[in-house]
Amino acid sequence: MTLTLPGFVDGHCHLDKTLWGMPWRPHVAGATVAERIEAERALRGALPVPTIERGRALLEQMIACGTTALRTHVDIDTARKLDDLHAILELREQNRGRVDMQIVAFPQSGILRDPGVADLLDAALKEGADLVGGLDPVGIDRDLKGHLDVVFALASRHGKGVDIHLHDGGESGLAQIEDIAVRTAAHGLGGKVAISHAFALGDAKPEALGRVADRLARADVAIMTHAPGAASMPPVKALREAGVEVFSGSDNIRDLWSPYGNGDMLERARLIGYRQNFRRDEDMLIALDLVTEAGRRATGLGGGDTVVDVEAETIAEAIATCPPRLAVRRGVSRVVT
Ligand SMILES: [Zn+2]
Secondary structure, eight states, rough: EEEEOEEEEEEEEEEOOOOOOSOOOOOOOOOSHHHHHHHHHHTTTTTTTTTHHHHHHHHHHHHHHEEEEOOOOOEOOOTTHHHHHHHHHHHHHTTTTOOOOOOOOOTTTOOTSSSSHHHHHHHHTTTOEEEEEOOOTTTSSSSHHHHHHHHHHHHHHHEEEEEEEEEOOOHHHHHHHHHHHHHHHHHHTTTSSEEEETTTHHHOOHHHHHHHHHHHHTTTEEEEEEEOOSSOOOOOHHHHHHHEEEEEEBBBBBSOOSSSOSHHHHHHHHHHHHHHTOOOOHHHHHHHHHTTTTHHHHHOOOOOOEEEEOOSSSSSHHHHHOOOEEEOOOOSSSOOO
């Protein structure tokens, strides 16, 4: 039978980084975040296909899979400057009405360790970026206060949201999450701040997890998880039960950071369920929520008038089997599942 699902939300991707549509390219970067940053900086400028064309190829794939709302982080650093932002702003304009797109000005090389980035972020927000990003304030910039001071000052000055990549784990990661929650409340930015990855929540002992989750819920800070392959994954059910909004996205899709990914958020739901050990149908519904309505709630993205038809008896079966899309229909006023 034909099953109709809500349109998908990809709450975290990198349209500017992708190699989609290019010949296969073996992965060469090292294993750490810092090594991947350096590898990308060395190779990115020499790619033979312009950012807008690579981004467009991936965007078409994502739309064909049923995603009509997405948040893309765009690299802002002293090597890329605003070039990729301009490409993705143009891509967004060309696809207005087809896809609802938010752009995060993302300091991929850090802020303090790459002098000039703070000004570039400021310019990016003036030119149309919707949110200011951040990256491992301790792990990359080695300065929690300095990094977050810049991020939250920019968000306040421009009246924009925040979405911070946080790979840092352990006690340091938890402390950074708590600091972000405190600053969110202090700046009155509740509902406009997300922490992407937050691997530290996946390592946390129950007592610490409860404390940090409560702080996140009270500050209304959302957590984005892409169901990482090897890193610790935030516990989705425990966070939701504590009142924390959890949503999902693809993150890297066939780029210089990862050879994996295909922009299919139904497959992402399957990965979430697999990593979280969701076996019962009611748990698998949570995985679907992360790639649909939770994404809309956390980001404010649209796409709620899109539905996706697949061949399946139930939502749980669709998540487990990840069937091809029969149709992606827009302008549908009511979602029937
Ligand atoms: Zn990312």
